[in-house]
Amino acid sequence: MLLFFYHLQGWKLEGGGPQSRRCIIIGAPHTTNWDFIFFAGATHELGLHAGFMGKDTLFRWPMGRFMREMGGVPVVRSSRQNYVEQMIEAFRTRDELMLVIAPEGTRKQARRWKSGFYHIAVGAGVPIVLGWLDYNTRRGGLGPEMMMTGDYPADMARIRAFYEERLPGHPQLAAITAGDESDDRDPAHQRRADRRAHAGAVRAGGAD
Template sequence: MARWSGFLKPARTRYSLMTRLVRGVLLALFRSQRWTLDPWRPRSRKFIIIGAPHTSNWDFLFFIGATDALGIRPAFMGKHSLFRWPMTRFMREMGGVPVVRSASHNYVEQMIDVFNARDELMLVVAPEGTRKGAAKWKTGFYHMALGAGVPIVPAWVDHAVRRGGLGPEIVLTGNKAVDFARIRAYFEEKLPGHPRWQAITAGIDDDD
C-alpha cells in the first residue's frame, strides 16, 4: 500500500454547511437548464466514469447534476496540496481524492490503493485531458480500473441538445485493443461521427 494511507479515507457522511450550499446552488442551476438524462442505474458501487467529449467548463455542472439524479456520489482526483486546511473537509465532501503527482509517486498505484481500501468509489476521469481535445486519450484510467478490478462507466454529454447519460458498465478483458474498441463503439453510438472519437483508439499501445 502507498505510504499516503491517510488519503484513503472517504469524506464524512454529513455535509458541512459550505458543501450543502455549494451543492445546492449547482444542483439548482442544473435543474433549471432542463437537461434530458438517459435512464440508467449502476450495479456496482466501485467504478471509473470516463466523461467525453470534454468541450466546456459546464461539463462539471452536468456531471454533478446527472450523478446526483442517478444516485451516484462522484469522486475526483486532486493535487494533495489542495486538501490543506481550511479546505480539507470541503474538498473531501465534494468528492476529492488527494494524490501526489510527482515522478516518485505513481498516481495510478495510489488510486488502486484507494479503490482497494474503500467499499464505494465512483471516480470521474476526463481522459481527453483538455477541452481542446487530444490526438490520443490518456490511458491512466484504464490501468487504474484494470489494477483495481473495477469496471469502466462511459459518460457522454451533448450541450447542443442538453442531453447526456452514463453507462453501461464495461468490464475490462485486459486486451487493450479490444477494450478500447468497445469504449469507442459506445461513444460512437451516442454521438455518431463526432471527431473526438478517433482519439480513443489512437496510440493505445503507448505507455502513458
C-alpha cells in the same frame, strides 16, 4: 447553485446509475467547463456520491474536510507511487469509490485519450462506466459498465463503438482508438511503468 444551472440549461438525463459501488466513471466528449455542470447535476439526480482526484495540497487545512466530503481523493505528487498506483490503492482500501475521470484530459480536441483511467481500472479490477453528453439535444447519461480485459486496443474499440452509437460522427471520437499515450514514452520508462502497474494489480488482487 450548480443544480440551478443544470436545470436552467434544460439537460435531460437518460438511463440510471451504475450497480457497482466501486467503478470509474468517464465522461466524453469533454469540450467545455460546462460539462462539469451536467455531471454534477446528473450524479445528484441519480443519488451518487462521485469521487475525483485532486492535488494533496488542496486537502490541507482549511479545505481538507470540505474536499473529502465532496468526494476528493488526494494525489501525493511527492510519492514514489504515480497517480495510477495511488488510485489502485485507494480502491483497494475502500468499499465504495466512484471515481470520475475525463480521459481526454483537456477541453481542446485531443489527439488521443490519456490512458490512466484504463490502467487504474485494470489494476484495481473495477468496471468502467461510460458517461456521455450531447449538447445538440441537451441529453446525457451513464451507459453500461464495462470490465476491461487488459487488451487495450480491443477494449478501446468497444468503448468507441458505444460513443459512436450515441454520438455518430463526432470529431473527437477518433482519439479513443488513437493508441495509448505511453506509446510515445521512452521504452525504458515504459518498462518501469508496466512493472509498477503489474505490482499494483497483484496487490489489488491479493486483497480480495
